Structure formats: C-alpha cells, structure tokens
Amino acid sequence: MSVQKAIAVVELAQPIRLIERPVPKPGPGEVLVKVSIAGREYLYCYVNPNLRSRLIGVVEQKNVTDPLANSFVPPHAVNPHDVLVREIGYFVGKDNLPGVLAIDIVGEIIQLGQNVDNDNFKIGDRVMGQGDPSVSDTKGSQEYAVLDADFIAHLPSAVSPDQADTIILNPLTSYVALFSPLGLDIPSPLDGAKTDFDYHRTSIVIIGGSSACGRFAIQLSKWVGMGTVVTVAGKHGESVLKSLGATHVIDRSIPDEDIQRQVRNIVGDDLLYVIDCNNRADHTPGIRMLSNAKKGTIVPLAAARPNTVDEAKIGPKQQGYNFKKFVCRPVLFRETAAQFYKALTQLIDHGVLKPTPFQVIEGLDADKINAQLDRWRDGQWPPRVNIHVS
Template sequence: MAPQTQKSLLVTEIGKPLTLVTDHPVPQPGPGQVLIRVTVAGPNPHDQKARDTGLFIADSLPAILTNDVVGEVVALGSGVTKYSPGDHIVGQPGFAPGSVQNGFQEFAVLDVDFTAKIPTGFTDDDGATLPTNIIAPLVSLFDSATLDIPAPWTPEAKSFDYKNTTILVLGGGSNCGRFGVQLASLAGIGQIVVVGGNESELKSYGATHIIDRHGSPDEITARIRDIVGDDLLYAYDAVNPPETQIIGINALSTTKKGRFARLLPSPLGEAESQIKPKKEGYVLGNTFGSSHAKPELCKAFWERVPEYLVEKKIVPTKYIVVKGLDVDKVNEVLDAYRDGKRVVKTHFHVVTENAIEYSITLIFFPKYTYFNQYQEE
C-alpha cells in the first residue's frame, strides 16, 4: 500500500534549480489509470526548457518533471484489467498543467492507454528509453498533420506502397532520429535516407543510405538529391533549427507536393528566403510528441510496443544510470542540456535497490563512449 506522502523533485520557481521535498502528496489513480512506484525517470531537453523557461508548467507550480517513466504497478483505478499489481510498465505522462504523472517522484499515476508492459528479457531502463524519443517520430511519420504516412496497423496501410516510398531523416545521431529510422523500417518503407549518425547502427535499424552531416546546407542538400533525385515527398527533421531545416525542405520535390515534419517549430524567418521554388508547394508540419494529444494513433502504438520489442522491430537506445532521486545530479543534467553539452540519455533509479551508480561526470566526457556507442559524428 502506498504512503500518503513521498519524496519528489519540484520546480518551485522558473529559472531556479529543482528542489527536493519529502512531504509531497502521493496521487491516487482514477478510472483507466494505475498508480506505480517509480523505478526509472529520465529527463530530456524539454525538461530543461520547463525548468528554465516555464515550458508547459509556468502556470502550474510547483511542478514535477520528466515524461520518460517506468514503474511497478501498486494500485489499479476503476475499470483497469490490463495490469496486475507487481507488473512493470512504461508510459508517457501527459503534458497538462498540474500533471501528477511525471517521473521525479516516488509514486506516479499513468493512463493505461499510453502504457505498455515491460516484456520478459527487457529491463526497466530499456523501457525508459522509449516514451519521449519514440512518440515524437511516431507522430511525425504517421499523423495526418505531419507526414501523413499510414501507420502500418491501419486499414489505409493495405493500399499504401511502402516499398516504393522514400523518407529522409535528418538528425540520425539523435535518439529521436534513431527511433525515426526504426519506425520507418517497421512500416516497411523501402528507401530510408539519413543525415548524420553512426552508419553501422543506423543500417542495423533499416536505413539504406547514410549521408555525412558536415558541410553547408546546399552541399548536404546536393548529397541528398544525388540519391533521391527530384522525387522526395517525405522529410522528417529531428534536430535542426530553422537555418538548417531548409536542407530537408529543399530536398523535397520541386514538382510534386511534399511534406516536411519538424520537432523544433520556430519560425523559419530569414531562412525562408533560401527555400527553392516548388511548383506544388509543400506541407510544413510541427510535431508535438504527446500520446495524449494524439490518442488514437498513440494508443494503438502502445498496445503493440511489447511485441515490437520482442520481435526487435524496436531496439532500445543507450543510456547511463544514476542511483537515487538525486536533486544535484538532476540539475547537473539539465544544466548540461542548457549549456549545449553532449548528454548521454540519463536514467535516475528512483527506487535504488540493485541500482548501479555511475558518476554523473560520465555524461560529459567523450572518452566514456562505451555507454553510448553511437553518438553523433
């Protein structure tokens, strides 16, 4: 039985470090929800923006961060039959103000629709690599507002020619890029062209062409067009700011209407003047990688996550582990994101039994690449 209060890390003031409290209320599950004892919580770059700029949380302080959450089910809300107490599950919390679902607390509530059981042979850490970094490309590739490629489990998939489709993935060295390649391959897309990242890793996921990311936008676009010609209709950008998003836009066909999905939605500004003319125009889609914002697509995906893991259609990415709900080390990771340092995905073992402790300094020094073999090159 869960206690009434718990340890939590809170944002109490925008622009200030997180603080540790020991008397935060333990939430209770409602219909269609479960209460979990959090085992793994993983911060991402948007958590730094939340702490420092108020992204998603400005009007709901104090707030708890992290949307990569894994834990052990301890209580079921009404109507829940999918899980039993003791099951270990991974899920993506919502982004609604005042959410009680986020990971930097000992107990959290999750909506069953956006969770999956950790299958035999996989660890809680494997599961924690998924939520934020796979839902963003899932929405980019398969939502009607972005690339609008039919998800492979939908009726529309039966008539879509995946084999003769080409997709461009920009940012193959990022986790959202890696999972974008995996999802494109899972769907059966025949030609997956990737800019950046480790060639052997990305080809193991199903990429067909890897392009060097170094060079001017025009040079990189020319490399892409040497492969795709003037026929590219789908481009997904996992990392670029507006000044280099034009690489993907200019790679799209000039005679057919293509689609460009991006994770960074800033206005193109002056970069827009560098976009080459397109007879039929193009669709620019901004991605909000939230299961709750795209429930139909994401619920169907979460239902399939265990089988995709077992069948190796989805492969967890690399991470390092920090033992405990350590507020100082959490703030160090968020500071590293803020300062533009290379950060290996970091998992905080909120429940510390059998956890392995690594010094947080491992995140910042390239010589420890054995924790993340496939960093951007």
C-alpha cells in the first residue's frame, strides 16, 4: 500500500484528473485514515477582477437557479472552494501541484502516529475530521489521508456518515467566530470555567443566516441561550432559520437602511455582536448596527477579501468598534479547534448541530466532479457534494 488513487488539480484552469500519488505516512500526533467520504464546502473568498469575470460572471448577474442553495448569495463573488483550487490554485499554490481536493473527511483509522492518545482513538475507529486546505496529504479526494488527531472526532450515532460530513468545517468556523479571541470572544460552555456572562440578555446579529456558517452560528447561539438572535436572510427561509434558533429574520432584499432600522427596533442601542457570513467587501452596514454608546465587534467570515468601511456613515461610535477576521485553518488556533472537535460528537448527538443538504458522487470520478465544479463556476449552485471514495 505505497501508492493510491487520487483526484487532483494537475494543471491550473484545466480539468482535474485521476492520478496516482504516494500514500502519506502519519507523523507525530497524526492518524492515517482510509477515506470513505470526502466533502466539498463552499468558501467565500476574493479574487481579482479578471478572474472574477472568468469564474463567476454568471453569479455577478444573479443568474442563479437553486433557491435553497442561494438564499444567502449577495451580488458579489461567492465561490466553491475547489473551483478556485482548480482554476487559480487557491490555498494550494501553483508550485505545489498536483493538488488534492476536499477537506471534510469521514473514514476509518488504519494507522496511528507517535504520541496519539490510544484512550481516545484506536485503529478501526470511524472518525470525521478536517484536513488542511494547503496540504494535499490531509485532503479527502484520495484513498488515504493523514489527519491531525486534534482535529478529528468519533462519528456520531444520531446522523448518517454523509450527514456527519456536512458538520465539520463550517461549524468550526462559526464556533471560532463566536467564542474565540479571534472572533467575538463570548465565553464558551466548553471552557469549563464559571462565568457571569448573561447569555439571555445578549443580542447578536448574523448576516447571511441561510449560509452554512450562518446556520451553524444560529444553532450555536441558541445552544448557549442567547436571548435575541437576529439574522438577515431570505424571507422564504424564515421558518427553517427560526427552527434552528433565530428569534427574528429580517429580509435581506430590502435596502440596508431599512435593515438597520429594523435591527435597532429589535435590539435598541445595545448590540455588541455581529457576524457577517456574506461575501461583501463593504462592512459599513454591519458596523452601523452596532451600539453607538458601547464598543461592539463585527466578525466578517470572508477573510480573504479586502474590506472597506465608510467611517462617515457608521454613526457616532463613541467607544469605537472592533473589526476581527480570521482564516479557518485549525493549525492557527489549535487549542480552540481541539476543544471544538473533542465535543463535536456529543454536540451532534444532542441535536445542537444539524446537517446541511448534500448530494453524492460515487467514486473518484473525475468527469462527474469536473461537471460539478463547472456547475458551481457557472452559477448553477447545486448542493454541496459528498464524494464516496470507498
């Protein structure tokens, strides 16, 4: 077992191909997994205007056809991660080809590296985990992958393996945005420390609540008992978002001024927390929602984009405001990510985190995967794909 099959980007802006590459070996603190399912997530990111025109011209014209997948799509660049890997080498880099795809992984542990706690993970365990978008050995469109033992969890019993594969990257992103110093820095119940933080009296606004990250941010806000969870999203998804924990849903299609007015009618001048899951460059509207008398924080999740704020239009922020952003790579915040993945199985089994829609491609089928990437590139926006590798 020294060589394996993999789907990879071999040449930028060309179809991905089925190749052979070495089976990686787990290093200290890593496990080798026989991949069962490789999931492919959407990722908001910035690309330069020429690439934007080539990759997402249809989306710029709002020519989208799947209302569920696009209930959150703004008139800016919203791209599946792996389209940009294929087209421009995003994360992978042109000097690191071939580049394997997919970072949400379900599989079976077949080898333990040094220093892996045998009390937590054993050979034969079925696990779910996140690869590193920059490291092909850790990615899922291949028969075997190495995963950091801090970033895996046992498969839950309450959902299917396919459903579990949809609850890996995006909920971590939302968790970091809510509970890490990189984000809003709200105390997390997973910290185990006593806190006098009053969740019930806390209000939060989640812009783009119908996105995957938006949905998980709503669910996690409900989990800690936040009293007011306002989301800006498509009104046709209101019932779903309220079932996940939103207390108020504001129609994203109305003018920004009307959205801000409705937010203030709900929370007054007490809002300290905003998460923006939309791929907008201008964060003036979100900052305007924040309290004028107290220092609030906004966390945009489109970390790869440059950001602009019109300071003349944000209102009299007497105490200023915090603007935080991060890239969701667990190695950059190991302690927080490890804390989350240690609790992930229980969070799913207890119904805190619920799966998102998906469709399946059987096998490492380059033609079908290319066709799916083309559909995303062309703005047709099907649900995320789970590749059944084995």
